[in-house]
Amino acid sequence: TSLDAFVAGLPKAELHLHIEGSLEPELMFDLAQRNNIALPYNNVEALRAAYDFSNLQDFLDIYYQGADVLLTEADFYDLAMAYFRRAAADNVRHAEIFFDPQTHTDRGIPYNYVIEGLSRAAKDAEALGLSVSLIHSFLRHLSEEAAFESLAMAVPYLDRIIGVGLDSSEVGHPPSKFANVFAKAKALGLKLCAHAGEEGPPAYVYEALDVLHIDRIDHGNRSLEDPVLVAHIVREGLTLTVCPLSNHKLCVVSDLNAHPIPDMLKKGLRATINSDDPAYFGGYVNDNFLSLTRLGLIDRDACLTLARNSITGAFLDDARKAVLL
Ligand code: ADE
Numbered sequence: 391t392s393l394d395a396f397v398a399g400l401p402k403a404e405l406h407l408h409i410e411g412s413l414e415p416e417l418m419f420d421l422a423q424r425n426n427i428a429l430p431y432n433n434v435e436a437l438r439a440a441y442d443f444s445n446l447q448d449f450l451d452i453y454y455q456g457a458d459v460l461l462t463e464a465d466f467y468d469l470a471m472a473y474f475r476r477a478a479a480d481n482v483r484h485a486e487i488f489f490d491p492q493t494h495t496d497r498g499i500p501y502n503y504v505i506e507g508l509s510r511a512a513k514d515a516e517a518l519g520l521s522v523s524l525i526h527s528f529l530r531h532l533s534e535e536a537a538f539e540s541l542a543m544a545v546p547y548l549d550r551i552i553g554v555g556l557d558s559s560e561v562g563h564p565p566s567k568f569a570n571v572f573a574k575a576k577a578l579g580l581k582l583c584a585h586a587g588e589e590g591p592p593a594y595v596y597e598a599l600d601v602l603h604i605d606r607i608d609h610g611n612r613s614l615e616d617p618v619l620v621a622h623i624v625r626e627g628l629t630l631t632v633c634p635l636s637n638h639k640l641c642v643v644s645d646l647n648a649h650p651i652p653d654m655l656k657k658g659l660r661a662t663i664n665s666d667d668p669a670y671f672g673g674y675v676n677d678n679f680l681s682l683t684r685l686g687l688i689d690r691d692a693c694l695t696l697a698r699n700s701i702t703g704a705f706l707d708d709a710r711k712a713v714l715l
């Protein structure tokens with residue numbers, strides 16, 4: 391339809407993408423073969439059939455297992471280049487991508503393989519008209535001490551990363567658990583993001599704002615349960631990186647028809663549309679827009695607002711934003 395074409399043509403930034411979650415089954419099998427790793431699935435179809443999740447933890451178990459095929463600098467480069475090509479095809483012009491270093495360093499993969507592979511791909515993405523920044527994410531099911539150790543590995547590479555994030559199992563691991571390591575990251579000049587209010591309660595979003603002092607909220611869906619919190623986020627002008635297909639696959643929403651994006655926009659929240667883990671949730675950025683346009687939840691104007699929010703919410707200087715807006 392003409393709305394599909396309009397969405398496809400919009401210049402967009404993707405602000406919530408886990409690079410390990412862009413590992414398509416075909417590439418997973420290729421890397422397994424290249425690295426002599428046996429996968430517990432016979433073929434791509436059997437693997438895809440396992441992508442049936444009831445909640446975040448169901449997904450995380452499979453997602454961390456999938457990352458086991460990533461061993462070398464070239465593996466990380468190939469993973470990232472595949473995503474950059476796919477994103478560029480959706481007219482994504484800027485991407486701020488999370489990576490989960492602890493998932494790799496805890497398996498004995500050197501941090502430098504991860505950062506070198508991803509940053510070499512980020513450089514090569516420029517030829518696709520795509521600018522890229524990397525966000526070093528901490529796994530919140532692990533300790534704050536482990537997050538400090540991970541941050542220390544990033545210190546020689548501070549020029550390669552724009553910020554830090556907080557992801558993995560949310561409930562039981564509130565943002566305040568990471569107060570000290572986020573303060574350290576801020577002192578190092580890094581931007582701060584945290585997943586909050588995906589499965590966790592509004593209190594976790596408050597903590598992300600008031601204890602971690604984050605610059606951007608990842609997901610934030612459950613903020614809507616608290617009008618005072620919503621007013622606070624609106625007043626602060628914080629961007630929310632929302633992920634419709636992810637929310638549906640992880641049962642954060644029972645039905646896409648009940649997706650909160652329209653309500654967020656109505657309340658003046660700076661929502662954006664992102665793909666989170668596209669290889670696992672069945673769609674890249676444009677698919678995420680279309681999942682809502684097809685249901686009549688967002689119109690052309692809303693799509694334009696959402697795309698513009700993604701540019702204004704990016705960690706970019708005003709000159710680059712002006713080019714993309
Ligand atoms: N890691 C990858 N995707 C995630 C998500 N949606 N929530 C928490 N951690 C994640």
Ligand code: ZN
Pocket residue numbers: 406408557585608666
């Ligand atoms: Zn995420």
